Amino acid sequence: MSDHAAADGATTILVLNGPNLGRLGRRQPEVYGSTTLADVEARLQRLAAELGVVVELRQTDAEHEMIGWVHAAADAGWPVVLNPGGWTHTSVALRDACVELSAGLVELHVSNVHAREDFRRHSYITPVATGVVAGLGVQGYELAVRFLAGRAGSVGGVGGVAPGA
Numbered sequence: 001m002s003d004h005a006a007a008d009g010a011t012t013i014l015v016l017n018g019p020n021l022g023r024l025g026r027r028q029p030e031v032y033g034s035t036t037l038a039d040v041e042a043r044l045q046r047l048a049a050e051l052g053v054v055v056e057l058r059q060t061d062a063e064h065e066m067i068g069w070v071h072a073a074a075d076a077g078w079p080v081v082l083n084p085g086g087w088t089h090t091s092v093a094l095r096d097a098c099v100e101l102s103a104g105l106v107e108l109h110v111s112n113v114h115a116r117e118d119f120r121r122h123s124y125i126t127p128v129a130t131g132v133v134a135g136l137g138v139q140g141y142e143l144a145v146r147f148l149a150g151r152a153g154s155v156g157g158v159g160g161v162a163p164g165a
């Protein structure tokens with residue numbers, strides 16, 4: 001996806017999407033809705049301009065690639081919105097990488113994972129996340145970015161102070 005490098009010192013927020021999320025809009029629309037990931041990115045770029053932050057959205061079906069992106073965010077001190085897709089329920093390795101995200105991590109699910117199959121109720125990521133958004137559809141992405149932008153001290157966020165921060 002697009003590469004919006006921060007040239008002016010603006011906060012960069014990575015929005016990372018795991019397996020099958022490239023199929024948003026076509027995949028089980030009764031569960032995930034009809035909005036595509038490209039639509040989500042367009043909405044987030046408008047929001048980024050409003051908030052004065054840089055948002056970079058990426059998607060991969062390869063776990064090693066996702067873990068590399070998390071390492072890079074940790075090294076850069078960037079906050080992350082992560083929809084881990086199916087890795088939510090399976091990946092100790094992704095959780096271990098996420099532990100290093102000291103600038104904030106919002107775990108995001110388009111669907112309400114707690115109202116679905118039992119296996120979706122357990123997340124390896126939740127214990128190491130700042131917070132979780134689930135079941136608010138793709139609107140959750142905008143809420144999560146607003147929260148992290150506010151937490152980073154940018155204007156317009158809803159989350160100026162995270163509970164316990």
Ligand SMILES: O=C1C[C@@](O)(C(=O)O)C[C@@H](O)[C@@H]1O
Nearest residue numbers: 084085086108109110111120
């Ligand atoms: O791929 C996904 C998408 C998901 O993370 C969501 O956005 O609702 C929920 C996961 O259980 C599922 O495996």
